[in-house]
Amino acid sequence: MRRRTAADISSPYDSFIARMTTPLILVTNDDGVHAPGIKALAAALAGLGTVHVVAPDREVSACAQSLTLKHLLRAERVDERVHAVDGTPADCVNLALVKLLPRRPDLVVSGINRGANMGEDVFYSGTVGGAREGTFFGVHSIAVSLAVREARELDFGPAAAFAARLAGIVLAKGLPERTLLNVNVPPGTPAGVAVTVQGRREHEGTIFEGLDPRRRTYYWIEEGKDRWLTDEMSDIHAVRSGLISVSPLQTDTTHHAVIGAFRAWEPALAPAPAATAAAAAAGRSAPERAASADETSSAADEPTGAVRKLKASK
Numbered sequence: 001m002r003r004r005t006a007a008d009i010s011s012p013y014d015s016f017i018a019r020m021t022t023p024l025i026l027v028t029n030d031d032g033v034h035a036p037g038i039k040a041l042a043a044a045l046a047g048l049g050t051v052h053v054v055a056p057d058r059e060v061s062a063c064a065q066s067l068t069l070k071h072l073l074r075a076e077r078v079d080e081r082v083h084a085v086d087g088t089p090a091d092c093v094n095l096a097l098v099k100l101l102p103r104r105p106d107l108v109v110s111g112i113n114r115g116a117n118m119g120e121d122v123f124y125s126g127t128v129g130g131a132r133e134g135t136f137f138g139v140h141s142i143a144v145s146l147a148v149r150e151a152r153e154l155d156f157g158p159a160a161a162f163a164a165r166l167a168g169i170v171l172a173k174g175l176p177e178r179t180l181l182n183v184n185v186p187p188g189t190p191a192g193v194a195v196t197v198q199g200r201r202e203h204e205g206t207i208f209e210g211l212d213p214r215r216r217t218y219y220w221i222e223e224g225k226d227r228w229l230t231d232e233m234s235d236i237h238a239v240r241s242g243l244i245s246v247s248p249l250q251t252d253t254t255h256h257a258v259i260g261a262f263r264a265w266e267p268a269l270a271p272a273p274a275a276t277a278a279a280a281a282a283g284r285s286a287p288e289r290a291a292s293a294d295e296t297s298s299a300a301d302e303p304t305g306a307v308r309k310l311k312a313s314k
Contacts, residue, residue, distance in 0.1 A: 024103060027053045027054075028054055028096070030063060032055065033084040036154070038111070041159075048168055049106070054101075065132050073091055088126060089126045090132075092130065106171060107139065107140050110128070116146075119234075131143035142163065144163045145185070146185050147187065178251045181246055191241070192242075196237075199235045202226070202229070205224045
């Protein structure tokens with residue numbers, strides 16, 4: 001058997017195998033395709049595989065996992081393996097998986113978001129929504145956020161480096177079914193890493209009210225005030241302690257622990273027999289109701305057994 005030469009290694013077959021074994025990573029966000037966070041993330045992940053960026057063409061923060069159903073979507077190629085979409089992160093993931101990518105990705109990473117996504121924020125966050133959409137498609141997914149408030153704290157380097165380390169582990173080990181990872185990185189140099197639970201808070205909403213130039217009232221939903229509940233296992237506690245928070249989230253939001261208690265309500269929730277009969281009658285067609293009425297009338301006209309015997313004896 002002859003030894004393989006350089007020409008053999010660079011053959012079309014070897015190139016095909018190399019493409020199939022190189023991980024394909026989809027990157028999205030809700031800060032927009034030109035945001036510094038997504039650029040830092042894509043650069044950090046480039047060493048793990050082929051990175052494709054499909055992200056909104058503008059900032060769409062707090063869009064959660066919404067899909068655009070009322071108007072057309074357009075995807076513009078702005079660079080090699082980079083597309084800008086006039087939609088949400090969930091739109092971007094859908095479009096990428098179904099139309100734009102050469103094959104199904106091995107990993108979806110959403111971020112790096114400017115600002116934390118902890119506690120109940122995960123239900124509002126477009127960053128988490130993009131990762132959750134990937135999970136819905138059965139693709140391992142991670143959401144990454146940098147917990148900063150001030151522009152002077154905007155150093156995406158530590159968050160990008162950690163995202164690459166975590167992505168490498170997820171590519172090697174995978175994630176449980178219907179599970180995504182929500183990562184929040186503190187500003188500065190993190191002191192360590194903690195696997196956390198979703199924090200809880202008491203929220204007080206604030207809304208600004210004003211008048212536009214035409215003297216019409218408008219409202220502006222502001223950030224509000226939060227009182228976080230004390231929990232040393234929570235994401236907020238980890239970030240406040242200078243630790244990177246990694247929270248495993250699941251797409252099943254059923255409160256399984258209380259299912260049994262609520263099943264005790266079933267008898268009280270069941271409709272009364274009369275209501276059930278009325279509902280069944282309402283659901284029948286007019287001919288069916290007429291036929292039923294005729295049957296009832298015939299049954300009423302038919303003599304009972306005792307009457308039939310009396311007539312026969314006469």
